[in-house]
Amino acid sequence: MTPDSTGGKDWRSAGFGLYLHWPFCQSKCPYCDFNSHVATSIDQGDWQTAYLREIDRIAAETKGRVLNTVFFGGGTPSLMQPSLVAAILERIGQSWSPANDLEVTLEANPGSVEIDRFEGYAAAGVNRVSLGIQALDDKSLRRLGRLHSSDEARRAIGIAQDVFDRVSIDLIYARQDQSLGDWERELSTALGLGTDHISLYQLTIEDGTVFQRMHARKLLGGLPDEDLSADMFELTQGMCDAAGLPGYEVSNHARPGAESRHNLIYWRMGDYAGIGPGAHGRLTLGGARLATEAPRSPGRWLEDVMGGRAGEMPRARLSDTEQAVEYLMMAMRLTEGASLAWYRSLAGEDLPAAAVAELADLGLIEATDESMRATAQGRMMLNGVLRALLAGRQSAR
Amino acid sequence: MTQLDLIRNFSIVAHIDHGKSTLADRLIQMTGTVAARDMKAQMLDSMDIERERGITIKANTVRIEYPAKDGRTYILNLIDTPGHVDFAYEVSRSMRAVEGSLLVVDASQGVEAQTLANVYQALDAGHEIVPVLNKIDLPAAEPERIKQQIEDVIGLDASDAIAISAKSGLGIPEVLEAIVTRLPAPKGDANAPLKAMLVDSWYDAYLGVVIMVRIMDGVMRKGDRVRMMQTNAVYGIDKLAVLKPQMVDIDELGPGEIGIFTASIKQVRDTRVGDTITHERKGCDTPLPGFKPAQPVVFCGLFPVDAADFENLREAIEKLSLNDASFSSEMETSAALGFGFRCGFLGLLHLEVIRDRLEREYDLDLITTAPSVVFKLHMKDGEVRDLHNPADMPDLTYVDHIDEPRIKATIMVPDEYLGDILKLCQDRRGIQLDLSYAGSRAMVVYDLPLAEVVFDFYDRLKSVTKGYASFDYVISEYREDFLVKMSILVNEEPVDALSMMVHRDRAEARGRAMVEKLKELIPRHMFKIPIQAAIGARVIARETLSAMRKDVTAKCYGGDATRKKKLLEKQKAGKKKMRQFGKVEIPQEAFISALKMDG
Ligand SMILES: Nc1nc2c(ncn2[C@@H]2O[C@H](COP(=O)(O)OP(=O)(O)O)[C@@H](O)[C@H]2O)c(=O)[nH]1
Ligand SMILES: C[S@@+](CC[C@H](N)C(=O)[O-])C[C@H]1O[C@@H](n2cnc3c(N)ncnc32)[C@H](O)[C@@H]1O
Ligand code: SF4
Ligand SMILES: [Mg+2]
Numbered sequence: 001m002t003p004d005s006t007g008g009k010d011w012r013s014a015g016f017g018l019y020l021h022w023p024f025c026q027s028k029c030p031y032c033d034f035n036s037h038v039a040t041s042i043d044q045g046d047w048q049t050a051y052l053r054e055i056d057r058i059a060a061e062t063k064g065r066v067l068n069t070v071f072f073g074g075g076t077p078s079l080m081q082p083s084l085v086a087a088i089l090e091r092i093g094q095s096w097s098p099a100n101d102l103e104v105t106l107e108a109n110p111g112s113v114e115i116d117r118f119e120g121y122a123a124a125g126v127n128r129v130s131l132g133i134q135a136l137d138d139k140s141l142r143r144l145g146r147l148h149s150s151d152e153a154r155r156a157i158g159i160a161q162d163v164f165d166r167v168s169i170d171l172i173y174a175r176q177d178q179s180l181g182d183w184e185r186e187l188s189t190a191l192g193l194g195t196d197h198i199s200l201y202q203l204t205i206e207d208g209t210v211f212q213r214m215h216a217r218k219l220l221g222g223l224p225d226e227d228l229s230a231d232m233f234e235l236t237q238g239m240c241d242a243a244g245l246p247g248y249e250v251s252n253h254a255r256p257g258a259e260s261r262h263n264l265i266y267w268r269m270g271d272y273a274g275i276g277p278g279a280h281g282r283l284t285l286g287g288a289r290l291a292t293e294a295p296r297s298p299g300r301w302l303e304d305v306m307g308g309r310a311g312e313m314p315r316a317r318l319s320d321t322e323q324a325v326e327y328l329m330m331a332m333r334l335t336e337g338a339s340l341a342w343y344r345s346l347a348g349e350d351l352p353a354a355a356v357a358e359l360a361d362l363g364l365i366e367a368t369d370e371s372m373r374a375t376a377q378g379r380m381m382l383n384g385v386l387r388a389l390l391a392g393r394q395s396a397r
Numbered sequence: 398m399t400q401l402d403l404i405r406n407f408s409i410v411a412h413i414d415h416g417k418s419t420l421a422d423r424l425i426q427m428t429g430t431v432a433a434r435d436m437k438a439q440m441l442d443s444m445d446i447e448r449e450r451g452i453t454i455k456a457n458t459v460r461i462e463y464p465a466k467d468g469r470t471y472i473l474n475l476i477d478t479p480g481h482v483d484f485a486y487e488v489s490r491s492m493r494a495v496e497g498s499l500l501v502v503d504a505s506q507g508v509e510a511q512t513l514a515n516v517y518q519a520l521d522a523g524h525e526i527v528p529v530l531n532k533i534d535l536p537a538a539e540p541e542r543i544k545q546q547i548e549d550v551i552g553l554d555a556s557d558a559i560a561i562s563a564k565s566g567l568g569i570p571e572v573l574e575a576i577v578t579r580l581p582a583p584k585g586d587a588n589a590p591l592k593a594m595l596v597d598s599w600y601d602a603y604l605g606v607v608i609m610v611r612i613m614d615g616v617m618r619k620g621d622r623v624r625m626m627q628t629n630a631v632y633g634i635d636k637l638a639v640l641k642p643q644m645v646d647i648d649e650l651g652p653g654e655i656g657i658f659t660a661s662i663k664q665v666r667d668t669r670v671g672d673t674i675t676h677e678r679k680g681c682d683t684p685l686p687g688f689k690p691a692q693p694v695v696f697c698g699l700f701p702v703d704a705a706d707f708e709n710l711r712e713a714i715e716k717l718s719l720n721d722a723s724f725s726s727e728m729e730t731s732a733a734l735g736f737g738f739r740c741g742f743l744g745l746l747h748l749e750v751i752r753d754r755l756e757r758e759y760d761l762d763l764i765t766t767a768p769s770v771v772f773k774l775h776m777k778d779g780e781v782r783d784l785h786n787p788a789d790m791p792d793l794t795y796v797d798h799i800d801e802p803r804i805k806a807t808i809m810v811p812d813e814y815l816g817d818i819l820k821l822c823q824d825r826r827g828i829q830l831d832l833s834y835a836g837s838r839a840m841v842v843y844d845l846p847l848a849e850v851v852f853d854f855y856d857r858l859k860s861v862t863k864g865y866a867s868f869d870y871v872i873s874e875y876r877e878d879f880l881v882k883m884s885i886l887v888n889e890e891p892v893d894a895l896s897m898m899v900h901r902d903r904a905e906a907r908g909r910a911m912v913e914k915l916k917e918l919i920p921r922h923m924f925k926i927p928i929q930a931a932i933g934a935r936v937i938a939r940e941t942l943s944a945m946r947k948d949v950t951a952k953c954y955g956g957d958a959t960r961k962k963k964l965l966e967k968q969k970a971g972k973k974k975m976r977q978f979g980k981v982e983i984p985q986e987a988f989i990s991a992l993k994m995d996g
Contacts, residue, residue: 019955019956201951201952202951203951204950204951204952226921226945226946226947227946229947230946230947233947250949250950250951250953251951251952263954265955266954266955266958272955274955274956278956279956280955280956280958280959281955282955282958291959293959322962325962326958326962329953329958329961329962329965330953330958333953359923362923362924362944364923377946379949380946380947380948380949381923381945381946381947381948381949382948382949382950383948383949383950383965384923384945384948385923386965387965388923390965
């Protein structure tokens, strides 16, 4: 792949990041389908050994790369001992050349146990936290099965802002019995808390969750219909724009320059290594783009790694077409959109002109020869937009 | 060969659910025809669908040996007849094979529409009739009142009606005795040339085509060479048997007897119900008066949801028609639905039964198009054409006028619902022919267009009367009316499978109901979709389905890429139950549901 044929793009232009998965939580939230488990005893020493081994293994394959971002995700990474986080970050520093502006994010729950560790994480090198606030009133927090209170949430945000350079908060909206007005007030309060990044997710009923079982038995009343959730989404875009935190991705809003650089690597098709139970990675090695995936079960993963084996399942090589589809799917989530030159160089063909013209006509996308982006309305309909683009491809016929 | 005076042939006529099958079971059981351990409820309803829906679809028969009080053992042949109006034709033909009927009336319900329709057919066939009052174990049973009703409404002498409970077995010995003493023995001459009536034929997986006969004159033996008088085909009898109800081989069948034979006949279609069977040599000269073959009255298109299933559908239809000569099929192509079949049925229930069997027994997903009746197009050049499919409607400039089939419908209803029934019939372009009372029940007779009845008339009738009305009909005649073709356009494109013939005065209301229903049934798309009803180029009703607004995955990070990619592809595959019309996907169920209207 030569720089001109791709519009000068490859994984390098999007950067290289490292994702570490911590699979434990204090309790399992009823809506959550993440690889998270409640465990009674966790030997953080064993976990440390395992993470360090995996770092060494991946580092050997990606020697000499500049590392742009590190992300501790979960589960609840704020249950990790600060010393464990410190040991991991130290080894990372020895294994790659950290970028000058290395971004180190840790997902934290706003419980009091976790808050007490904030100083320790900062000292270890964490410079950004993403706080799982979810809702700003106690009743909603209880319905979401959260352990923290709204007071704890506010306190956590305050302390985090003192301790870390950058703070982001997560909220879940389009919840049971939430009106447009309710959400308007809640979001306005949230925007007033002064963080420069905010992730706003509409509640999704995921397969295999408690909420899904309740939903199937019609026990989850008061969920918004399509029109209300569309109104809520539009309201969200408008309010965040007005507050100076425009949406840069379907569910993510930031003051320009304060975007999550780690997550941008995913959406811009950069390379990322995934370490820890269930972690996925995408690595370009020897000209091939590989999809990596670790065993989901924490016990199995730990056993493999402690037993001297790789904490990874067999890798899959992504064909050019698969990469093209993945690129479109991820990049179109971003307000900036996708490079058509890159798509073309991967897919070996242009996107179907008829589908592009039709979607543009409907006001769902804007396209030039070189790039394409979804409009605000199009981002709200992204699954349909992608299906239309992908179904019309010659290679799909 | 059985002595004539020791034979009794009979059928049971009843309104649905009045206890016909239960009584048959009891008769079989009490005479020891089937050992108790082999007894399953509803012996004669053998097809799965018959058992499930609790209706009898095809006539079936059983031979019972009964030692009567006079010390002699009689052979009783019971022919079970279908109860539903769609199969009235089969009722009439099985009745001509027997001499008497048990008229079963539920003593808590009284006379219903099918009681009347069936009893008139029995009287037409010259039957002796024994009235039986069933379900007298029920607290609500009023045998005396119902006897009176039988006399008033049907005009039968009910003073000797037998009160029974088919469920508990009470009164069954009296019924058996009455069959022997009150029903006539058959007549016939064993020395005359063979004359047998072809009562029914069906396909059996092991035996091939099985033919049920009633011997009128002469004797039929295994190995005989016989001729079908209508088709002139000659066959050798391989197997001769009686049904008890399992097959028991027999050497010969004499006058008055009922049995079955096989003769290496390939298709049920090679046999004509009502045909006369005689010997190849020294046969009889005059055939029995024949039946007209059953005419399909309701037509619809059956298309595979997955075009790749067309060959499977063809095979399934061929196999099914081996066993059901009353359903017709012909290949059809539709611009929208691809390759399929235009099929004709005796009625809506028959349609549903066949479609269910195709889907269930042959594992097919089918799209059923709007049911339609057969219209007669009188062309300006004098030609008369049958229109089976509204999509084939020629340009109106060539058509002089259109005739549609009318029915004579008999409805029995408690008088508190009479108003609703009259309104329903009036709304469906009905003309009242008669209205009379029998106690607190009214009997109304209406002349109605069959086209107005095939959709959801029966459902509406049941719902406005909370299930208390009963209904039966016969086709009466073809008559001219102001009929037009209404087409449905989805996103400006006509969907031929949704077009229908309607009365001009009812077109607006029909069109409005259709487009409203379709708006509910078609899922939102990325663009807005106009849904229109039109007569020719003139739009008579219009709705707009607004565009879908939101369809996006909230969270999609590194770990989600693989899974979400699969999901996008899966959603594509999940579209199987949908059909693509231009840019619009219409769910399969829309084709039937759109017709079930509430107005
Ligand atoms: N209580 C009572 N129920 C009966 C009697 N005979 C039949 N039934 C019930 O009535 C229903 C209809 O009977 P079935 O024989 O299927 O009626 P068919 O439609 O005329 O064949 C069934 O639920 C029977 O169990 C009876 O004598 N007493
Ligand atoms: C890895 S999870 C959260 C990490 C952390 N344990 C927490 O709960 O705060 C990242 C975010 O996804 C969002 N999320 C998880 N499940 C969701 C669902 N079913 N619907 C919408 N948002 C969800 C929540 O806002 C959550 O904070
Ligand atoms: S939402 Fe967060 S805290 Fe709750 S179970 Fe999932 S990962 Fe754990
Ligand atoms: Mg029955």
